[in-house]
Amino acid sequence: MGLVDKMVFLLKQGTDTLLVQIYMDDIIFDGSSHALVAKFADTISREFEMSMMGELTFFLRLQIKQTREGMFVHHEKYTKDLLIKFDMGEAKPLSTPMSTTTGLDADEEGEAVDQKEYRSMIGSLLYLTATRPDIQFVVYLCARF
Template sequence: MDVKSAFLNRFIEEEVYVRQPPGFESARFPDRVCKLRKALYGLKQAPRARRQDLVLLSRDGDTLIVQIYVDDIIFGGSSHALVSNVAEQMSREFEMSLMGELQFFLGLQIKQGPERTFVHQAKYTRDILKKFGKGDSKPMTTPMSTNTALDADEDGEAVDEKEFRGMIGSLLYLTATRPDIQFAVEGVDNALIKGEIESQWTGLIALLV
């Protein structure tokens, strides 16, 4: 479910002032500014004004789980009637579009079946491989070689710190569905404090492919 004009529905706590919109200036007070009551697109407060919650609702023995992230809402429950009822109520309260069965959310791909739900990040993995120029790399059997050295290499070649940190961040998010790479990612991440050198870079490349 996607809430339309989500940023415009929430009140903000901070005091924010804006110039009077052109064509709507006050004839009595042309030099005054307007105090915002709700968020506007472009404000740094707008995303934070949206709720980011996990809500659990129980009713007559049935359970409904609602996840709210900025303007995206996903929900499901043990009762189709309860889910439909909540969807109808929210649609009456806000202008929103129902997206159907959940298949993709925040980089996670969801495949639902009658007996289980499979969550993976295949597309996200391909995207970060392309982002860091490793789209044509051959896969490896393990996340890290047993002889990979992650100690500071004083003679190692310095690498791009921004790209290095970006790659680590991407891999940390990938561990949401890939716990098998957690140890290797943390090992390379910890080595970051010792300096971005060639041995850590090699370890990151191995993790990506």
């Protein structure tokens, strides 16, 4: 069992390793040996009703791309969906969203924002920072503001 995440399990058999992640009713697993992974899949499917979905491509809104060079995690679809949700589908990307030396000032004469939508936007952006550390600073400033 994982020390940080109690729903991550690691099995070592000799030189082989099996990694299992459980989240609510979803389970993902992989290992260093095809035989160990197949044995685990067979054992768990005899105990529980489950569907084998094949190669992992999405998990918790994360996109997973597996290549010979390794496994890559990104939020491309999630990011595009957010832009559309918050009416920014036509926004142009910038390499640095905000200067790290700039602070935010209150706009006393500005139009009030919808607090529910603002909180939704900040929460969505906070989740996005898992794969986009380059936006952590600006999201932190907006969340504090």
